[in-house]
Each structure stands twice: as structure tokens, then as C-alpha cells.
Amino acid sequence: MRAVPAGARRQWASDRALRPPMRSPGRPEPSRAVQRDFWRRIASGVTTLEAAEAVGVSWPVGSRWFRHAGGMPPISLDEPTGRYLSFAEREEIALLRAQGVGVREVARRIGRDPGTISRELRRNAATRGGKPVYRALVAQWKAQQAAKRPKTAKLMSNGRLRKYVQDRLAGGVRRPDGTVVTGPEAPAWKGLNKPHRQDRRWATAWSPEQISHRLRVDFPDDEAMRISHEAIYQSLFIQGRGALKRELVACLRTGRALRVPRARSQNKPQGHVTADVVLSERPAEAADRAVPGHWEGDLIIGTGRSAIGTLVERSSRCTLLVHLPRLQGWGETPPVKNGPSLGGYGAIAMNTALTASMTKLPQQLRKTLTWDRGKELSGHAQFALDTGTKVFFADPHSPWQRPTNENTNGLLRQYFPKGTDLSRWSDEDLEAVALAVNNRPRKSLGWKTPAEVFAEQLSSLEQPGVATTD
Known part of the structure; x- marks a missing residue:
């Protein structure tokens, strides 16, 4: 009988889970519940360090979440409806399965359908060791990855719209005869938040709201040339959207590289005011x-x-x-x-x-x-x-x-x-x-x-x- 390589057996286990192979997450990221709690605290005005400590993640992780999302919550802050298994339920499943409890008994104890438990154990089990082993943290990560529905940004798919937005946001300042005014020699953009008293490249610098409303005037009959100002801000602030370069935030009036939560800006310490x-x-x-x-x-x-x-x-x-x-x-x-x-x-x-x-x-x-x-x-x-x-x-x-x-x-x-x-x-x-x-x-x-x-x-x-x- 031909010997089967260990790597192949591991791949077969992944195939039996009825899901394509996923990259190893290393240490899987915290659950969506933890991330929602983090962004709710950010919206309340606390600092990134305080929010990270409150939800139990390290401050570099919290800082990375805030920076990569441009200060904007990348996920919905609404609580799940309960249709899908929560992280707490997955922890309960992992504990019961470790005790040797059967699928139907697990379903009865947590109040779910046996088919739901069976699919969960088959799809979201960890297969790296060569055989399925159910771990709550890995299962939660796999469920979150599978639940993603990546949607191409409108500015990414519509080149004509993207060029219009970029020209109005970062286009050069021109004289009445049409020649471009170079303006001052601006320092290289470093990605820092709101540079103070530095020369910035002169640009047309229409605001996203002006661009959004002007599209209806310039293209009254073309519904493809429509985009909200919030979508433009997200393309500028959120890393990974890829539609607009992050450097273009320097063309905004404030020059901010991150969106500052309103409650945080109003929550400055003023201990001298009694x-x-x-x-x-x-x-x-x-x-x-x-x-x-x-x-x-x-x-x-x-x-x-x-x-x-x-x-x-x-x-x-x-x-x-x-x-x-x-x-x-x-x-x-x-x-x-x-x-x-x-x-x-x-x-x-x-x-x-x-x-x-x-x-x-x-x-x-x-x-x-x-x-x-x-x-x-x-x-x-x-x-x-x-x-x-x-x-x-x-x-x-x-x-x-x-x-x-x-x-x-x-x-x-x-x-x-x-x-x-x-x-x-x-x-x-x-x-x-x-x-x-x-x-x-x-x-x-x-x-x-x-x-x-x-x-x-x-x-x-x-x-x-x-x-x-x-």
C-alpha cells in the first residue's frame, strides 16, 4: 500500500470540511464582539490605549486597529441578531466536545439545532494537526473570514468617477490662462495626523461634500457618476480600500490623516475648570x-x-x-x-x-x-x-x-x-x-x-x- 504524505492527509481533512484552504492565522484576531466593544469605547471619547486595555487587547493592537481603519469603525456596531453562533456558544461547544459529549446533547444544552452543531464541527474545526480538532478561537476566526462579503469600492471599479474625484480633490491650482501654479515645495507626506504650520502642496482642494454634490450638476443624466462624500472619506482614511492614495488626505482642508471621533475631541482634560x-x-x-x-x-x-x-x-x-x-x-x-x-x-x-x-x-x-x-x-x-x-x-x-x-x-x-x-x-x-x-x-x-x-x-x-x- 502506497504511503500517504502527512501534508496530504492534512489537506484531505481540510477538504472534508467542505471549505477551501485558509491561510494560517497565527494567533487568530479577537472576536467581532471584542472589536465592537473597542469601537464603541472609541466613539465614547476614550483614548486608544484606554479602549484597548478595557477590551483586553494590547495597546499596539488597538493602535493598529485605529490607524488602519482611519479612525472609522470598519464593522457595524449593531449587536448580532442571534441567528449565528456567538463566540460564547463556540466556547461552550469546545468544552462539551472535550468532555466527549455527543452532537445532539451539545445541541440540546446550548439550545441549537443538531444540524447547526454538526456543520459547525465540520466546517470550522482546526485541521492543521492532520485531524479535525474543534477550538473556539480558531472556529470564530474561520466563521468571521467566511462571513466577509468583500465588495469592490465604487471608486475602484469606475475609473471615470475616480479621475473626476482625484482631479477636484488634488488637481493643480491654475492661473486664468490655464497654466499651473506650482506653489511651495512641500515636505514629503509622512502619514502623520494634521501637520501644523508646514507648507502644503497647492491643490484644487474641493471638499468631498462639494465633489459629491457637484457630480449631480455636471452629470445630471449619468447615474454612474454618483458617490457620497462619506464614501470618498472612507477611501481616503481606510487603508486597504485602494481607490485613492492616502497621501491625498493632505489635500483636505484640515490635512488630517485620521478621523478624530467627535466625543474624543470634546473630551479634553480641563481640570482647572471647577x-x-x-x-x-x-x-x-x-x-x-x-x-x-x-x-x-x-x-x-x-x-x-x-x-x-x-x-x-x-x-x-x-x-x-x-x-x-x-x-x-x-x-x-x-x-x-x-x-x-x-x-x-x-x-x-x-x-x-x-x-x-x-x-x-x-x-x-x-x-x-x-x-x-x-x-x-x-x-x-x-x-x-x-x-x-x-x-x-x-x-x-x-x-x-x-x-x-x-x-x-x-x-x-x-x-x-x-x-x-x-x-x-x-x-x-x-x-x-x-x-x-x-x-x-x-x-x-x-x-x-x-x-x-x-x-x-x-x-x-x-x-x-x-x-x-x-
């Missing part, structure tokens, strides 16, 4: 603008960690500009983790500059200060103690709660454009700009200037016999 300094605790008199002395503040940010502090009085719209020079050693010594901030608007430097500006005002005109949630004012308790000005913080992502300051910052951008180094302006320069802004007539003030209204407030405080409140 319950007694939120906006709802601010005195009601600050809202109606009738009583002077209530201020709104923020920073105008420039390049190279440069910034200018802005303070606006809500009643008179009077503006004060706070000079925030870089500290000694900036740009000379390498930054130290958790070390002092030398950029000019660290907590200590911010407190010193704000205190110097606010203490020039009478006590009656520095009642409260409303700031956004930036950490530059994390030392607000000491600032309130030094100036007598109570500090309150607006709600996250709510610029309308500081409308006067936001409007004034827009006016100031005429003098301090975005993307410029603001440290080049001296304290005298800022004083001159503040003088110009305060002497512009305002419609909200009956065409008076903020300087005139502020002078009236000061004169009313200096009149004898006029009662004031601290």
Missing part, C-alpha cells in the same frame, strides 16, 4: 451689559508659539491688548517635557501679564472676566486673588458665549493676520492698535466710540456721592 467657575455661576448683571466692569478675554495665536491677549469690556466694548513676549531661552534650549512654557502664554506668564493690565483699572471696572477653556488661565485662582476679578469659563465649543471678544478678535485680525509671528510687535505697537480700535464708532453704541463710553464710565466713578458696587 464647578464654581463655569459660566452659569457668573452674576446675572454681566449678561445685560448695563453694568460696566465685566470683561471677556481670549488669545490671538500666531506662529512660533506667539500670542497676544485680548480683553474687551462688555458694556463699552473697550479693548485692552496684553503683550506676551517669549521668555528667555525660547528657541535656544530644547523644550523639556512638563517644564516651564517659554512661548509667552504659559500659565505663569499669562497671570503676570493679565494682572499688570487689569490692575491699571479702577476696582469697580474689573468685576468679572469670562475666558474660554484654554489652559493658559489655569492659574485663575491666583489671578482672582491678586486683582479681585472673578474668573468664569465659557462652555466647551461655545464661542457665542463670548460674543464681544470673538467679534473684536475678528477686527484685530486686520492688524494681526493668521499665520504670522505676533512676537515681533512691541507693547507700544499693541497700545497703538488698541487706540485705533477703541476710537472707531460703533453702531451698537449709538455711533459713539468705545473710548468715549469708557471715559464716561470712568467719570461717573469719580463723581462724589455716586454709589458703586464691588
Whole structure:
């Protein structure tokens, strides 16, 4: 009798499972239930490390899941209907079979049809050892692999549509005569998330939503030239889709290489904002603008960690500009983790500059200060103690709660454009700009200037016999 090679016997066992040979998974990936739990935690706003630890996988695995999926859940987060065997049921089957329990008894104990158990043992058993051995982890992996229904991306199968999307997303900027403007020489794309203050290749840079809606205008009768903006984002963010190159994310307005879950972006630590300094605790008199002395503040940010502090009085719209020079050693010594901030608007430097500006005002005109949630004012308790000005913080992502300051910052951008180094302006320069802004007539003030209204407030405080409140 001819001897049969061991490899052939192993292949026969695979053939008897009625399934084509599968590549060895090594250590099979975690079940879909674990992956769903991971992506639910990501959607709740926790970090990748925290989500990985919570579901029992290593942080490199969790990081790889997040990076390869572009920050987008690659699977449905809906729970299975129960039609198919779960991982827990497969573990129960493996335990019972190891105890020698028959197929019908296994089916009776887990509440399934005997045919379901028979097919499961035949199809998803591990055959690497030469004979079928049922292991829950391998069975779950085989079931997940067989359940995949790979679908060719629309941009992959439709070359005309793909070319249209690429041309509108990454096409060159052209002059009126049609010649291409090369723009700056951009650094090589490294796949990092949202490059800051680097030259980027000039591109047409239509957004995916603009491309999606413009297709209906350019091709009203061609239904093949249709794609949703979400499908374009997925082709850009998810590795393995293959339709669009990942480098094209640099043509998006934000330049992000990963999609950031909304809950995560809103879940930034803000330990300096306690319950007694939120906006709802601010005195009601600050809202109606009738009583002077209530201020709104923020920073105008420039390049190279440069910034200018802005303070606006809500009643008179009077503006004060706070000079925030870089500290000694900036740009000379390498930054130290958790070390002092030398950029000019660290907590200590911010407190010193704000205190110097606010203490020039009478006590009656520095009642409260409303700031956004930036950490530059994390030392607000000491600032309130030094100036007598109570500090309150607006709600996250709510610029309308500081409308006067936001409007004034827009006016100031005429003098301090975005993307410029603001440290080049001296304290005298800022004083001159503040003088110009305060002497512009305002419609909200009956065409008076903020300087005139502020002078009236000061004169009313200096009149004898006029009662004031601290």
C-alpha cells in the first residue's frame, strides 16, 4: 500500500470540511464582539490605549486597529441578531466536545439545532494537526473570514468617477490662462495626523461634500457618476480600500490623516475648570451689559508659539491688548517635557501679564472676566486673588458665549493676520492698535466710540456721592 504524505492527509481533512484552504492565522484576531466593544469605547471619547486595555487587547493592537481603519469603525456596531453562533456558544461547544459529549446533547444544552452543531464541527474545526480538532478561537476566526462579503469600492471599479474625484480633490491650482501654479515645495507626506504650520502642496482642494454634490450638476443624466462624500472619506482614511492614495488626505482642508471621533475631541482634560467657575455661576448683571466692569478675554495665536491677549469690556466694548513676549531661552534650549512654557502664554506668564493690565483699572471696572477653556488661565485662582476679578469659563465649543471678544478678535485680525509671528510687535505697537480700535464708532453704541463710553464710565466713578458696587 502506497504511503500517504502527512501534508496530504492534512489537506484531505481540510477538504472534508467542505471549505477551501485558509491561510494560517497565527494567533487568530479577537472576536467581532471584542472589536465592537473597542469601537464603541472609541466613539465614547476614550483614548486608544484606554479602549484597548478595557477590551483586553494590547495597546499596539488597538493602535493598529485605529490607524488602519482611519479612525472609522470598519464593522457595524449593531449587536448580532442571534441567528449565528456567538463566540460564547463556540466556547461552550469546545468544552462539551472535550468532555466527549455527543452532537445532539451539545445541541440540546446550548439550545441549537443538531444540524447547526454538526456543520459547525465540520466546517470550522482546526485541521492543521492532520485531524479535525474543534477550538473556539480558531472556529470564530474561520466563521468571521467566511462571513466577509468583500465588495469592490465604487471608486475602484469606475475609473471615470475616480479621475473626476482625484482631479477636484488634488488637481493643480491654475492661473486664468490655464497654466499651473506650482506653489511651495512641500515636505514629503509622512502619514502623520494634521501637520501644523508646514507648507502644503497647492491643490484644487474641493471638499468631498462639494465633489459629491457637484457630480449631480455636471452629470445630471449619468447615474454612474454618483458617490457620497462619506464614501470618498472612507477611501481616503481606510487603508486597504485602494481607490485613492492616502497621501491625498493632505489635500483636505484640515490635512488630517485620521478621523478624530467627535466625543474624543470634546473630551479634553480641563481640570482647572471647577464647578464654581463655569459660566452659569457668573452674576446675572454681566449678561445685560448695563453694568460696566465685566470683561471677556481670549488669545490671538500666531506662529512660533506667539500670542497676544485680548480683553474687551462688555458694556463699552473697550479693548485692552496684553503683550506676551517669549521668555528667555525660547528657541535656544530644547523644550523639556512638563517644564516651564517659554512661548509667552504659559500659565505663569499669562497671570503676570493679565494682572499688570487689569490692575491699571479702577476696582469697580474689573468685576468679572469670562475666558474660554484654554489652559493658559489655569492659574485663575491666583489671578482672582491678586486683582479681585472673578474668573468664569465659557462652555466647551461655545464661542457665542463670548460674543464681544470673538467679534473684536475678528477686527484685530486686520492688524494681526493668521499665520504670522505676533512676537515681533512691541507693547507700544499693541497700545497703538488698541487706540485705533477703541476710537472707531460703533453702531451698537449709538455711533459713539468705545473710548468715549469708557471715559464716561470712568467719570461717573469719580463723581462724589455716586454709589458703586464691588
